[in-house]
Amino acid sequence: MLLALALAIPLLLLADAFPPDPAFCDDSGDCFITNAYRTWNTRQVCRVSQIVYPSNEEELLEAVGYGAKNKLKMKAVTKSSHSLPPLACPGDGAAAGLLAISTANYSRGIAVDVASKAVEVDGGAQLQAVLDEAARHGLALAASPYWNGLSVAGILSTGSHGSSWSGKGGALHDHVLKLRMVVPSGKNFSSSSSHNEFAKIVTLTPGDGDLFYAAIVSLGTMGVISKVTLELEPMFKRLITNVGLEDKIVAFGNEHEFGDVIWYPSKREAVYRIDDRVLVDIPGDGVNDFIGFQPTLAPAIVAQRALEETLEATRSSIGKCSASQTQVSLLQSLGYGLKNTRSLGLFTGYPVVGFQHKIQTAGGCQDSASRLLICGWDSAKNALFYLESGITIPAQSIAAFIADVKHLRDSHPDAGALCGIDLYTGVLLRYVAASRALLGKPFDGVDVGLTYYRSRNGSVPRLNMDLWQEVEQMAISKYGGVPHWGKNTPVTFSNLGTGSSPVLERFVGAMRRMDPDGLFSSTWSDRLLGIQAFGTVMAAGCALEGLCICARDEHCAPEKSYYCRPGRVFTAARVCRYENA
Ligand SMILES: Cc1cc2nc3c(=O)[nH]c(=O)nc-3n(C[C@H](O)[C@H](O)[C@H](O)COP(=O)(O)OP(=O)(O)OC[C@H]3O[C@@H](n4cnc5c(N)ncnc54)[C@H](O)[C@@H]3O)c2cc1C
Incomplete structure (x- = not known):
């Protein structure tokens, strides 16, 4: 009895796959995207046909290129998917033609540049890992949401924030110096072309105007954020x-x-x-x-x-x-x-x-x-x-x-x-x-x-x-x-996209320059942006x-x-x- 108990306790304490991957395929091979609560605010089921796990920028380029070549609808999905709305769902019906690009394995790159007081991180990097690495170099990030289990690109994409009116404020996106995104290249289909020709890397800084100010809070509609450079300051x-x-x-x-x-x-x-x-x-x-x-x-x-x-x-x-x-x-x-x-x-x-x-x-x-x-x-x-x-x-x-x-x-x-x-x-x-x-x-x-x-x-x-x-x-x-x-x-x-909004029009203009075929757009994001009626x-x-x-x-x-x-x-x-x- 005691032996059974002794054996059972370690089993109970065994490492669980927590958080469970929000991108998963069941035993019959059907694949799904969900969020941390396992239920979207719409209660819709989000099906996809494929999930890929790039772990570096070349693999990300390949993934987006594959999607663009095959005209698949795509979305980046994070390791734990903390948003309540179905922003990370590339479609809203059958799985066919829908590709999920998970950043669960694209999180390790965190490079602090002490001289310029900046850190460049992979899009999937977890917030606390970034803060700890900056601190190791005596530097700090002024703004962040309160929960440290979020990914940097996920935080940016939804405009997430802490609390501050001071300086540049408490939203992470207002502390971005540079973004590298992987976006469709716009190349027309040719069966002989390799996937990589269908995607390209774009680097954006404030000098790029609307493209930059759209990309720092994009609802995931412009491509996949590969790397983010954030402004740091001396530790306090x-x-x-x-x-x-x-x-x-x-x-x-x-x-x-x-x-x-x-x-x-x-x-x-x-x-x-x-x-x-x-x-x-x-x-x-x-x-x-x-x-x-x-x-x-x-x-x-x-x-x-x-x-x-x-x-x-x-x-x-x-x-x-x-x-x-x-x-x-x-x-x-x-x-x-x-x-x-x-x-x-x-x-x-x-x-x-x-x-x-x-x-x-x-x-x-x-x-x-x-x-x-x-x-x-x-x-x-x-x-x-x-x-x-x-x-x-x-x-x-x-x-x-x-x-x-x-x-x-x-x-x-x-x-x-x-x-x-x-x-x-x-x-x-x-x-x-x-x-x-x-x-x-x-x-x-x-x-x-x-x-x-x-x-x-x-x-x-x-x-x-x-x-x-x-x-x-x-x-x-x-x-x-x-x-x-x-x-x-x-x-x-439901009322966001109604009426004319010059700022929304500028966002949609920038989004279309990055992704003319709307491969990173979904019904949900189109509704938020007034492209489709909320219905x-x-x-x-x-x-x-x-x-x-x-x-x-x-x-x-x-x-x-x-x-x-x-x-x-x-x-x-x-x-x-x-x-x-
Ligand atoms: C416990 C908890 C605490 C929270 N605390 C706060 C808070 O303090 N302040 C606050 O403002 N919000 C807070 N939130 C909300 C949260 O910040 C947002 O929902 C955030 O977007 C979740 O980040 P994520 O990494 O899970 O991204 P996800 O929810 O997985 O993704 C959000 C969007 O980002 C896109 N995306 C993700 N990665 C990429 C990428 N590499 N390239 C392009 N697009 C990408 C996805 O496609 C999706 O559209 C909290 C949520 C929870 C569950």
């Missing part, structure tokens, strides 16, 4: 203190270089993270091990999901309030995972001081070698399953938006209606600067990040879903917010997961007492609301 440290404050959101963004705000509307509490650069000789060796990104015991995550499902099924917002109260208190007592010293691995209180590359991102679960220790969103383990929205609201409107959300909270008959969001670290408010990237943010704004429960069954409504639907519609339609390309439900994007299908239940905005009750779930109703504060909104006659 960060000093972080969290304080509860209210009503000074814009001033705060101007005062603190890397500050952000976690807002718990139901608790009437906002946690302002005072976060500034300090000199490297200030004592401190802190790290950011944000708890949500650490390897976590699978049974604990599964239990958390089971509790959430029970609270949803029993319509218990009180239960959500008490669960989130416990969770938020625990997170706060642990400094959200900040640790004052790397060696001791403990949070002993604020301030926390640490080197930029140890503070700017967090992660770790992606490298877990045990199948018992997982990322919270590992759907293969029946773990958490959620939707995420990210909408950037112009700075001048953010105070009015927050006031409207408070009004909505206060006018809702269920006092605990907003508690569910606190189970996912509340409303995350981050500062995002205007960018010259054609698909970057057009204004200085505040990104409103929401993460909330999603049923595994797309026809099941969510508890108090009307509230967040109203908030999202208000953010877009009333306050002119713009969506994060890598997050959000489909309907959030919202007003089917039964379509509003439940944001495939449409409801116009009639049948678009919600009338059989479950969810009806299409106007918003309570933003009355132009149309939301699915529970009404028990």
